[in-house]
Amino acid sequence: MRFLIIIPAHNEEQNLSFTLDSLQQQSSKDFKVVVVNDGSIDSTPDVVRKYTAADPRFETINLQKSEHQPGSKVVHAFKKGLQTQSIEEFEIICKFDADIILPQNYLEAVEKAFISNPDYGLVGGLLYVEKEGNWVYEGNSNKHHVRGPMKAYRRECFVQMGGLRETLGWDNIDSILLEHLGWKEIVLPKLHVKLIKVKGADYTIRPADYYGRYFYFLGLNRFLAYIASSKEAMKSKSPSFFFDIVKSYESCKSKKLELKISKEEQKAVNDQRWRMLKKKWLKM
Incomplete structure (x- = not known):
């Protein structure tokens, strides 16, 4: 090959x-x-x-x-x-x-x-x-x-x-x-x-903005985006971090920024995330 x-x-x-x-x-x-x-x-x-x-x-x-x-x-x-x-x-x-x-x-x-x-x-x-x-x-x-x-x-x-x-x-x-x-x-x-080089060292975007944009461009629906945001907030032990991520996500959503995945692909992303949630958090 x-x-x-x-x-x-x-x-x-x-x-x-x-x-x-x-x-x-x-x-x-x-x-x-x-x-x-x-x-x-x-x-x-x-x-x-x-x-x-x-x-x-x-x-x-x-x-x-x-x-x-x-x-x-x-x-x-x-x-x-x-x-x-x-x-x-x-x-x-x-x-x-x-x-x-x-x-x-x-x-x-x-x-x-x-x-x-x-x-x-x-x-x-x-x-x-x-x-x-x-x-x-x-x-x-x-x-x-x-x-x-x-x-x-x-x-x-x-x-x-x-x-x-x-x-x-x-x-x-x-x-x-x-x-x-x-x-x-x-x-x-x-x-x-x-x-050799640690990733993210040269990013200028704030962590909360990064996660909010990431969850949006990943195609997550609002419910799953909020769940993901709460997970990151718990990791950092900062309730305000949750609201900052959500604010970034909602800003992208209100601006209707272009996604690079189709509606069908968005569904596949959300279905996969929902399966992970049920398996890991809800033990289903």
Whole structure:
């Protein structure tokens, strides 16, 4: 199976070489990498050039600087890279970040998982971050969810679900939609991916605004959005946090901001969230 790997990169001169080196060192060699330079003002283009000049499997495109919006910016860059390729030539479509280090057998293990299990639609490893000199499990999500920095999709699944959505929450929307279509999302726990840079450090949006917008663009109805908001408020032990999230959600709703998912897909999202609620909270 052949891999198409799209890597959006914005000001990643300190990290990108680690990612590209780990790809060159993969035991599986049948891949193409497209690095999308998303308006970098540092030496990111120079870093990429060292690889494209020496290895024909590496390509790059350059975009103009765009506004940094959580979720939508990175998917926009990903799509620009994808448009330069004929995806029919590949069996596996990957969206990787520019600040990860893959184990040497990463692509090989993902390929074997897809070959052995025709119902697998999305496969990935687990993220690890460095703390006090040790690499430890990131722990920001459950161990059954493939995180945004290391997504690998079976092409048929990717096409069937309409690709990635240019919106906040895209890396949860994909999981829900592929499950709705009968595909499986699988985490291979022995594949440890090192994350060099902590995500969210460069977001300027306030946490309450983030969650309110996230729940809105995820397509949650008011009831489920309020339940999700109360959960985040309980985590932070701040009742006011609940009202701030709700205020952000209702602001999006009153403005009727465009959603990137259809009515049918919104129903699939809410149905999935309702099943999770009944299973975890109501024990049904």
